[in-house]
Amino acid sequence: MLTLTHHGAVTGVTGSCHELTLHGPGGAKGGMLVDCGIFQGSEAAGRSNADELAVDFPLAHIRALIVTHVHIDHVGRIPHLLAAGFDGPILCSPPSALMLPEILEDALKIGFTRDTRLIERVLDRIRARIVPVPFGQWHTVFNDGAGRLAIRLQRAGHILGSAYVECDATTVAERERIVFSGDLGAPDSPLLPEPRPPERADRLVIEATYGDRNHEDRATRRHRLQAVLEHALADGGTVLIPAFAIGRTQELLYEIEGIIFEAGDDPRWKELDIVVDSPLAAEFTRLYRNLKPYWDEEATARVRQGRHPLSFDQLLVLDRHEDHLKAVDYLTRTGHPCVVIAGSGMCAGGRVVNYLKAMLGDARNDVLFVGYQAAGTPGRDILTFGPRGGWVMLDGERHPIRAQIHQVGGYSAHAGQADLLRFVAGIPEMPAEIRIVHGDDEAKAALKKKLEEAGATCVLVPNSTAIAASAAPAVPMIASWQQE
CATH class of the missing domain: 3.40.50.10890 (Rossmann fold)
Incomplete structure (x- = not known):
């Protein structure tokens, strides 16, 4: 069995964090996360700073974190993820591998501590876990009793180094190609090649930041x-x-x-x-x-x-x-x-x-x-x-x-509605399931309607962040790092 769980970017455009889990025989389980970002704006309202940054879902089965790109709403919770016990690799494109420690150093100075030695300790742990994965090459995440999971990064055209993630997931019972879009860029963005659709996607998790409007050319x-x-x-x-x-x-x-x-x-x-x-x-x-x-x-x-x-x-x-x-x-x-x-x-x-x-x-x-x-x-x-x-x-x-x-919306670096629809239409066969995340309600509803008009038969809009009942209490990050 393969399951998808969303730990962010379902009530708005921030806090991106998505989980793909493979369930093997005898209770064997292996999973990966795609991004682990902070919440901002109204999505952070009503949360304490600890809740806003908490990693309060089970991690024992998580083998790797895949970073689509280094914007803070996609990577800002990584130090907290490590403090909560994650010890797997952080997989990302070569440009993202260079930029990730830089963006997290700035975030730590603003929202964590001014203690340079403590910041460097956090960054050293992060650098040690980063594994650059070239665009277009398959990389095996795990292959054991839980099943086999491999990922391939493709250019997303959002910022330098941004990627969408193709996942080839195999269990005893099934094999699927699952694609996480990350943030897709517009086709004519300066500096960056435009994203090309995947060759296959049985299930697609797609962003909808501008799912209800188009950009100027x-x-x-x-x-x-x-x-x-x-x-x-x-x-x-x-x-x-x-x-x-x-x-x-x-x-x-x-x-x-x-x-x-x-x-x-x-x-x-x-x-x-x-x-x-x-x-x-x-x-x-x-x-x-x-x-x-x-x-x-x-x-x-x-x-x-x-x-x-x-x-x-x-x-x-x-x-x-x-x-x-x-x-x-x-x-x-x-x-x-x-x-x-x-x-x-x-x-x-x-x-x-x-x-x-x-x-x-x-x-x-x-x-x-x-x-x-x-x-x-x-x-x-x-x-x-x-x-x-x-x-x-x-x-x-x-x-x-x-x-x-x-x-001027075109410089948003996000694909507009027509760009998102063109990305989906470029997949040779329509995905059996499409999940729409990373958007306001109006944007997600508009994109859902357009996808259904284009022939998609199963379009889902997750509307709440999934927190497993067995999740351990969130670990206070600063206490965790200071104890090391």
């Missing part, structure tokens, strides 16, 4: 991005882009470099500064530059022309906190046109909050959202109430919104 969203930048040039304002450190920041830099390059000798564009105010984003931009073999053909062609899509003349990176505070003050006081890319992507913390508090009240400025804004986050509130002249709560204070608010 790349030419349209690039034109809209340029229009927002031109507004900054016209009135000396700041374009503030809340963006996650991995993926969106690099795609935006790539597109902005292209816009500036095509402007030629136009002096206006020479005045525009591009600031990346995030040490983590700066580090991942460096890693992106070092991983050129994983770029798509368009990006590598730019490099052959002598261009530097992620390292151009007008790009300034701020690392020190003192420089960040000076930049906020300078841009608030002056009329120098500037684009600031800062985290976090949903405005729930990080350096972007200082910019928002200083700049939301000035009509010269623009806030451009390029990624999904989960319910319950300040980003969702700004997007919802900003166009009405409303306000948002930041650090416990009400801030009026007079800046112009924009959204």
